[in-house]
Amino acid sequence: MLQNILKLTFRNLYRNKLYTSINVFGLAIGLTVFLTVLAYVRHESNYNQEVSDHQRIFRLYTEFNGVFTGTNRGISTGIPTFIRENIASVEEVAQFYSWGANTKIPMGDGSLKDMDRQGALVVTGPELFRVIDIWEWEAGSLESMNKSQSVALLRSQAEKYFGALPSAEYLGREIVYQDSLQLEVVGILSDPEVKTDFLFTDFISTASAKASFLKSRFNDDNWDGTSSSNQAFIKFNKEPATSDINFVVEQVNEERASRNEGDTFIANYVAQPLAELHYNSELGVFDGVSHAADRDVLRNVLLIALAILVLAIVNFINLETAIGGKRGREIGIRKVFGSHRFTVILQFLVQSTLMAFSAIILAVPLTKLGINLFSEFLPDGMSFNPFAIDNVLLLLAVGFSVGLLAGFYPALVMSSFSPVRVLKTQMTTGTGGSRFLRKGLTLFQFTFSQVLLIFTFVVFNQIDFMINKDLGFETENILIFDTPYYMESSRADVLQQQLNGISGIDEMVRFGSAPIENGWSSSIFDVVGEDGSKSQLEVFIKYGDSTYTDFFGIKQLSGRKLRNEKEILINRTFMKEMGYSNPIDVLDVMVDPDDDSLIVAGVVEDFHFRSLHNEIKPMAIRLEPGGTFGIMLEEQADPEPLIGQITDVYKEVYPDVAFNHQFYQNSIENYYESEKRTSKLIIAAAFIALLISCMGLFGLSSYMAIQRIKEIGIRKVQGATVGNIVQLLTLDFLKLVGLAVLIAIPLAWWAGNTWMESFAYRAPFNISLYVLAAVIALAIAFLTIGYHALTAARTNPVISLRSE
Secondary structure, X not given: OHHHHXXXXXXXXXXXXXXXXXXXXXXXXXXXXXXXXXXXXXXXXXXXXXXXXXXXXXXXXXXXXXXXXXXXXXXXXXXXXXXXXXOOOEEEEEEEEEEEEEEEEEOOOOOEEEEEEEEEEEEEOOHHHHHOXXXXXXXXXXXXXXXXXXXXXXXXXXXXXXXXXXXXXXXXXXXXXXXXXXXXXXXXXXXXXXXXXOOOOEEEEHHHXXXXXXHHHOOOOOOOOOOOOEEEEEEEOOOOOHHHHHHHXXXXXXXXXXXXXXXXXXXXXXXXXXXHHHHOOOOOOEOOOEOOOOHHHHHHHHHHHHHHHHHHHHHHHHHHHHHHHHHHHHHHHHHHOOOOHHHHHHHHHHHHXXXXXXXXXHHHHHHHHHHHHOOOOOOOOOOOOOOOHHHHHHHHHHHHHHHHHHHHHHHHHHHHOOHHHXXXXXXXXXXXXXXXXXXXXXXXXXXXXXXXXXXXXXXXXXXXXXXXXXXXXXXXXXXEEEOOOOOOHHHHHHHHHHHOOOOOEEEEEEEOOOOOOOOOEEEEEEEEOOOOOEEEEEEEXXXXXXXXXXXXXXXXXXXXXXXXXXXXXXXHHHHXXXXXXXXXXXXXXXXXXXXXOEEEEEEEOOOOOOOOOOOOOOEEEEEOOOOEEEEEEOOOOOHHHHHHHHHHHHHHHOOOOOOOEEEHHHHHXXXXXXXXHHHHHHHHHHHHHHHHHHHHHHHHHHHHHHHOHHHHHHHHHOOOOHHHHHHHHHHHHHHHHHHHHHHHHHHHHHHHHHHHOOOOOOOOOOHHHHHHHXXXXXXXXHHHHHHHHHHHHHOOHHHHHHOO
């Protein structure tokens, strides 16, 4: 019996090649999206959980409250020593400083091989390896990390520096960091084989740093400064109870409060479990080393992928249910010849299940291809193994469940028909509840596709708004680059003099912080309002030379340019927070940050000094040239040869430093890389959803045109035009798509508003985006259906009426 069923199945699939292809390919696409996203979510799961005793390991980070509010993943450098000396329940404290530096390798001929900037350096002692045990010592020993002038390397990093050698032969080699820190390789570590955020490559001993220009960053008695680069992990003697963790935090908080009684803000320390390290995108992990995942994003991406899979399954069931109805006469004949109802049901289930597994077989290579195509959005090392037991079970479950769902309804209906009635009337599943089911499934498909399409437009509109919004300063034709902070400032003065002689340079400025940038500096200011009231404000600080506001085109509302370090320019928001309304009245008023009295020399118009996620806050500009250059290129100047001349001058002044530059406009756009990636992913999801929906619509419209071929012939004989026939065949489908648009609009509006809640400045509501999305959906649906409608309408009615 099974052999006969399989023979009939293959024969029927071959007879309906178009529908079979649409069904299999549509389901395969949905599966591909789901499997790719599932592999991504799995890759981002279980980070750092293979570290031994990870339940006993916690990171301390800082929460600020008061005048200054926020979080910092680092802590003050005095805290680890305090914990070691005062809290017995803590077995070990790993303190380290993450760093990045230009690196050179001394060669045998006395020259230096430039390895460019290495961003995964860490300064630490042997305690890090006692807390985090993911490395094996291939050469050297843990004790070597106590020595001065020493560094240990990952095996892969050693090969990058010196080439492939036996581990022991790397020992004794030398590396120069930042032109002045020359260290000897004392250990080689194996690359971690677990999923971890500890992706450091160079482990510089703390003793080496304390004997170098880095020593100021390792003050064991510092309790008031906080840097995200200074981090500490504590390991308890045993798996701690909540009370044990709270005790450590309370002791540290009390000590900090006793040492900083005059602070206008409170710094509290929080213990974060090692297993949670990877999943707080706001807090982050390590500077320049590892990215943090966002559980909300992972959940939402997985839900979208699951929805696309459901969409593909719905499309599969919808088309399979419709096509199953064509087999009424076949089923009637088989029942006349003695087929049992069970055999008929089995026939339908075998066919739909076989198609489902064909889609799965196609989805596996497509998933591998998809991971390669979307590698820009996916983390390094991510892969998909179809033979992993969990993937095998998942694919088997999808195959059988989809096959049974798709085949069950037509099997149940067709097997219940009386053979006499079927042979006399050619009954199909195309009536009553079946039509209602297909319409409901089609409505679901296009509603979901339309929500994604509208949401895509909303995201693009917000990104365009952010990039093109007037930020309050100039960004065009500005080239920016840094000079080495660790070299004497007199070199920057020489560089500035030599650059002044290059034609094509319109203006030049030196600054410590650009008008808008990723990082920022802030201080607490004591201020006196116009009414005499005293208050404290958190004020963000910008540093630049006297031409700063002119160069960047920042509008000055009152006052003069900065003349000395005791003067500041403040923005309009700062002025209002002080209680002044007239920019002239605030001139020469004294403000006091950190017991350093300053004079307000002028007021500038508000400009965006952080991304549009953030509201404009009080801001001050101080006179300090800094080591970053901004160069305004003349509009008619050719950038490439001009940048070449600037590079040559830079290399004369800094011969051993790479010249890294970028246009300021590009750096601003980079602040919204996360949103751009989101938009690309949503575009891909919307395209796939529309593709699957249109494939289903294409198959259904083809089926309906064939089902009504005689009706069309009769209407044409009675005088119906091609337009009448096209309207007849498309109107029902277009009504469904129109209803889907109406349902999708409020859903998409809600989703877009929810996404934009994180932006302080949002693009205004634009009804044209919704109209455009509706027009696109209706046009695609009409074109999809219209092909079959037009073909059917042009068919000779004689052929239609004669056809059986």
